[in-house]
Amino acid sequence: MTNPARTLSAQQAIDLWLQVPRRPISAAMRRTLEAAEGGHFTFGDLDLPLSSWGQPGNPFVLLVHGWGGHRGQLSAIGAALAAAGYRATAFDAPAHGDVPGEQTNGYEIAQVIKGLVAELGQPYAVVAHSLGTMSTTIALQEGLRAQRLVYTGPMRRLHDAMGAFLQMHNLAEEVAHQVESAMLDRFGDDVWEVTALDLQLPGIGLPTLLIHDKQDEVTPYVSSLALKRAYPDAELLSTEGLGHRKILRDPAVIQRIMEFIQG
Helix, strand or coil: CCCCCECCCHHHHHHHHCECCCCCCCHHHHHHHCCCEEEEEEECCEEEEEEEECCCCCCEEEEECCCCCCHHHHHHHHHHHHHCCCEEEEECCCCCCCCCCCECCHHHHHHHHHHHHHHHCCCCEEEEECCHHHHHHHHHCCCCCCCEEEEECCCCCHHHHHHHHHHHCCECHHHHHHHHHHHHHHHCCCHHHHCCHHHHHHHHCCCEEEEEECCCCCCCCHHHHHHHHHCCCCEEEEECCCCCCHHHCCHHHHHHHHHHHHC
8 A cells, every 4th residue: 555645835845855865975985086186165154175186277177966966976087087188176065975954956056156167267168967967057047158068967957857856755746836836936937947958058059968878767868868859969978777877987988078078
């Protein structure tokens, strides 16, 4: 017998929607980060850790992790970029990795990105993963400039996550309406348009490499197929059997990222 779907108050619904499913940085991942140059970036009351690879002064590539992720997940890409003559920097977003907190949102992470580039300079390229692609897309509408984009495991629209959210927490359909209303109240009437990659990428118009695994268990592969239809100039690299996170460490994928960034 299945349990009946739960209902929540409006405040409980938006709090749960914005709650970060934290993935701790493993001991093995911390060892890979020891090879990087450490640093920190002050964002409000938070001290966000940075990891950088490559020589200062080399062309700068910004690395943006996904929802619940951390900077260590991008270490293989950072090391490869350094070997190719770039300076790559990754950060832990609020409520992610080594940063305290339970909640954040794509707009706040976009503000982190804007603050970082104000301090470090505009990047030549951005490599973003999962919902980090949404924050990057918001920042690109608000002054972030780059010449190339690499989006791995992107989600077409934030709203596409709603079904999985309801299923994961055994929530009634009415909770979706509560979240939608709260998002409009908190972030504005255009929240669903601003966060929609398929609506924004064609207008941004940058050379873009989409990378998505056909067995991605977090963001469905059809998300990138929809992005490719909306923005035919984007290149789509499809993989098999890597899932959502191994794609960030796969040598063939990393090689293609290097080739794309180098033009």
